[in-house]
Amino acid sequence: MARKTGSHSEITGPRIRDAALKLFARHGFAAVSMRQIAAEVGVQAGALYLYTPDKETLLFDLLKAHMDDLLAAWDADDPGGAPVARLEGFVRFHIRFNLERPDAVFLSYMELRNLGAANFAAIEALRKTYETRLETILRDGQGAGVFALPDTKIATLAIIAMLTGVNTWYREGGRLSRAAVGDLYWDMVRKSVAA
Amino acid sequence: MARKTGSHSEITGPRIRDAALKLFARHGFAAVSMRQIAAEVGVQAGALYLYTPDKETLLFDLLKAHMDDLLAAWDADDPGGAPVARLEGFVRFHIRFNLERPDAVFLSYMELRNLGAANFAAIEALRKTYETRLETILRDGQGAGVFALPDTKIATLAIIAMLTGVNTWYREGGRLSRAAVGDLYWDMVRKSVAA
DNA sequence: GTCTATAGGACGATAGAC
DNA sequence: GTCTATCGTCCTATAGAC
Numbered sequence: 001m002a003r004k005t006g007s008h009s010e011i012t013g014p015r016i017r018d019a020a021l022k023l024f025a026r027h028g029f030a031a032v033s034m035r036q037i038a039a040e041v042g043v044q045a046g047a048l049y050l051y052t053p054d055k056e057t058l059l060f061d062l063l064k065a066h067m068d069d070l071l072a073a074w075d076a077d078d079p080g081g082a083p084v085a086r087l088e089g090f091v092r093f094h095i096r097f098n099l100e101r102p103d104a105v106f107l108s109y110m111e112l113r114n115l116g117a118a119n120f121a122a123i124e125a126l127r128k129t130y131e132t133r134l135e136t137i138l139r140d141g142q143g144a145g146v147f148a149l150p151d152t153k154i155a156t157l158a159i160i161a162m163l164t165g166v167n168t169w170y171r172e173g174g175r176l177s178r179a180a181v182g183d184l185y186w187d188m189v190r191k192s193v194a195a
Numbered sequence: 196m197a198r199k200t201g202s203h204s205e206i207t208g209p210r211i212r213d214a215a216l217k218l219f220a221r222h223g224f225a226a227v228s229m230r231q232i233a234a235e236v237g238v239q240a241g242a243l244y245l246y247t248p249d250k251e252t253l254l255f256d257l258l259k260a261h262m263d264d265l266l267a268a269w270d271a272d273d274p275g276g277a278p279v280a281r282l283e284g285f286v287r288f289h290i291r292f293n294l295e296r297p298d299a300v301f302l303s304y305m306e307l308r309n310l311g312a313a314n315f316a317a318i319e320a321l322r323k324t325y326e327t328r329l330e331t332i333l334r335d336g337q338g339a340g341v342f343a344l345p346d347t348k349i350a351t352l353a354i355i356a357m358l359t360g361v362n363t364w365y366r367e368g369g370r371l372s373r374a375a376v377g378d379l380y381w382d383m384v385r386k387s388v389a390a
Numbered sequence: 391g392t393c394t395a396t397a398g399g400a401c402g403a404t405a406g407a408c
Numbered sequence: 409g410t411c412t413a414t415c416g417t418c419c420t421a422t423a424g425a426c
Contacts, residue, residue: 008409027308030226033401047410049403110305113222154371154379157364158357165356176349184349192387203391228419242392244421393426401418408411 013051015041021062025103029059029111059111060119066104067126073097074133083141084190090134091189092182094163099178102167109164131156138193148195159189208246210236216257220298224254224309254306255314261299262321268292269328278336279385285329286384287377289358294373297362304359326351333388343390354384 019040023032034055038045052058074097079089098105108127112120135156141147149155166181176184214235218227229250233240247253269292274284293300303322307315330351336342344350361376371379 012409028223028225028306030223031309034403035401043409044411045402046404046412050409055402111223114226150382151371151379154376155383157360158380158383161360161363162353162357165352165360168356169352176346181349184346185353187345188350188353188387191389192383194386207391229421230419238391239393240420241394241422245391250420391426393424395423395425397420397422399419402416404415405413406411407413408409 012041012043012047016048016051016058017062017065020058021103021107024059024062024111025106029055029107029114056115056119059107060115060123062104063108063112063115063123064126066101066108067123067130069101070097071126071130071133074130078133082146083137083144084146086137087141087189087193088186090137091159091163091186094160095166095182095185096178098164098167099170099181105164105167131160134160141193146195147193149193155193159192162189207236207238207242211243211246211253212257212260215253216298216302219254219257219306220301224250224302224306251310251314254302255310255318257299258303258307258310258318259321261296261303262318262325264296265292266321266325266328269325273328277341278332278339279341281332282329282336282384282388283381285332286354286358286381289355290361290377290380291373293359293362294365294376300359300362326355329355336388341390342388344388350388354387357384 016037020032020037023036023040033045034048035045037058038048041048048058052061074090074093077089077093079085108123112123115123135152138147138149138152138155142149142152163185166185170176170178170181211232215227215232218231218235228240229243230240232253233243236243243253247256269285269288272284272288274280303318307318310318330347333342333344333347333350337344337347358380361380365371365373365376
């Protein structure tokens with residue numbers, strides 16, 4: 001970064017969000033200073049306030065964008081059709097999507113507590129919307145007699161927790177490919193809901 | 196707290212750990228100051244340093260105590276016997292133990308990144324030890340032909356993630372009792388590993 | 391064992407020059 | 409659009425009185 005001054009609004013904004021996402025995920029929201037984010041981007045701390053009114057809003061924007069991406073990506077990926085096929089699609093989609101953006105997933109689970117009440121409610125609503133996508137599949141399958149679930153709401157939460165857990169251990173270049181992980185989890189999920 | 200001075204080493208130490216656990220879980224390690232912890236206990240910030248050399252060690256002691264408790268409690272609770280019975284015991288134990296101390300569970304998953312390398316390695320080793328307890332059960336059942344698991348290590352991690360997820364949604368006095376939650380999760384786990 | 395006081399520095403956010 | 413400089417506040421950790 002030899003350049004010292006200039007006008008770069010179109011690239012600086014995304015670079016700030018990228019840097020904040022990485023640093024927040026690595027060290028925690030409270031542990032990261034605006035000065036650190038600015039240093040990562042290559043600007044001075046004051047310049048960040050051209051792109052966000054304050055630190056919390058920067059966090060909120062990251063979480064909001066992640067949840068919007070998640071919902072849009074699933075709605076585009078949903079294969080439709082029979083509940084078993086849709087469930088398999090969901091399992092493989094969730095693992096793949098989350099492994100592609102581990103920092104955003106981690107932030108979404110860990111830093112909600114740093115949001116004010118209104119921002120918190122907005123993210124929670126998006127999360128519940130996503131959960132409902134899966135719950136609908138389970139309830140359809142239950143009604144059709146292909147799944148046997150005493151409680152579809154709890155099954156929804158249990159499956160999502162299990163799938164999201166992949167992010168805590170998966171490492172690129174490890175023993176298993178992403179596709180192999182999808183196979184293993186689909187095997188367990190399929191059996192766990194079977195009639 | 197009308198009292199202002201005095202000698203209370205036996206009660207102040209535990210009270211500091213209780214306050215730190217609660218505040219770290221609620222707001223995050225980095226977001227909580229030593230002054231806040233001291234205020235919660237009813238002493239001045241400087242007095243905390245009679246009980247811990249620094250803030251990170253205070254966090255480490257909380258995480259270490261939690262993992263030691265977890266391992267000791269399971270070893271005392273393990274019913275032994277056939278793999279299916281042991282697995283059911285593990286599922287019910289894990290849910291019950293974690294629901295009794297949500298703050299410590301949350302801290303153990305979220306604040307490891309605030310430890311130095313040596314402290315981090317110590318906690319990680321204890322976690323792996325706990326995982327091995329479950330993996331051994333799964334491998335025994337696989338060998339006996341009562342479980343069908345393509346990958347016992349991944350199944351171990353998947354089951355623990357699913358069970359620990361209970362802490363993210365369970366609320367005392369809600370729709371389900373703890374025992375009912377145990378029933379629901381055991382139903383899903385049992386089927387997911389079935390031969 | 392706890393207090394008061396403080397050293398020495400980092401924090402979020404803003405003002406004004408360029 | 410970015411910089412430099414700064415305000416007012418808070419931080420961890422320590423020193424020394426009681």
